């Protein structure tokens with residue numbers, strides 16, 4: 001598509017009519033006070049600690065192959081390191097699938113779990129035949145060892161998910177979920193972000209090092225390991241590095257059993273989309289905390305206006321500890337990430353190597 005500028009011009013002093021004209025960008029006149037409508041390709045999101053897949057595109061269909069299985073994942077540095085989880089391609093959350101509006105999505109799932117499963121594509125507009133609800137829209141779930149193909153058209157852009165819809169209480173809470181992000185082919189340059197991060201909120205209970213995740217822990221809602229993208233803050237590997245002036249998007253997905261009040265330090269943000277639909281600009285406001293109930297999605301955006309090491313964390317106090325324990329010198333762990341503005345002093349590496 002050819003880049004264009006919208007030019008607002010006052011025509012005639014009597015009429016003072018407002019005329020919106022489209023001219024080639026080469027003309028370059030009188031655009032200083034007008035919003036640009038130049039169209040650009042959107043930033044492809046990254047999912048810290050998790051792979052991003054663009055799949056294989058052929059004749060308008062984008063194909064992804066996934067294998068569901070049980071495996072061991074590093075989720076924390078203390079007081080345990082690893083858990084047996086269920087996920088896709090040896091990752092929980094599974095790889096982030098990135099596709100573009102208007103494409104046909106094809107997902108070929110191989111089931112190497114110890115039990116039958118299905119995939120549901122949350123809020124992505126699948127027809128009922130591909131809705132993946134065991135016993136209802138998919139009467140026969142995918143048997144152990146079998147392969148099954150889902151396919152449907154992605155009619156609109158948004159932040160969505162894929163997750164098991166078979167024995168959800170067990171399979172989702174053991175980790176069978178991931179992002180499906182559908183991007184517009186082009187967007188206004190003024191709406192493009194510099195950084196685009198996807199963050200899945202999960203919680204795990206397990207009795208001991210390396211144990212299988214327990215979906216029904218004793219006590220009500222006692223999930224002692226709260227994670228973003230399958231890792232507590234201490235095990236996240238380092239800061240997320242951003243620059244002053246950047247516009248940053250966070251795509252949040254609550255894949256856990258409980259609600260999370262996500263709070264950003266240092267700068268306000270705006271909710272720009274909720275549960276797969278954009279929020280019009282006129283309805284946005286500055287915020288510092290956003291609560292996500294189970295299964296909710298919120299895209300937030302902020303402009304990096306202040307240098308520092310700013311944490312982004314769940315404000316439920318229990319969710320910033322690892323099984324009731326704090327991090328290095330009392331730092332928050334659990335459902336926490338650290339944004340570092342490049343050029344500012346570094347966070348102590350001891351935060352990321354602390355083992356209790």
Ligand SMILES: [Cu+2]
Nearest residue numbers: 260314316319
């Ligand atoms: Cu929380």
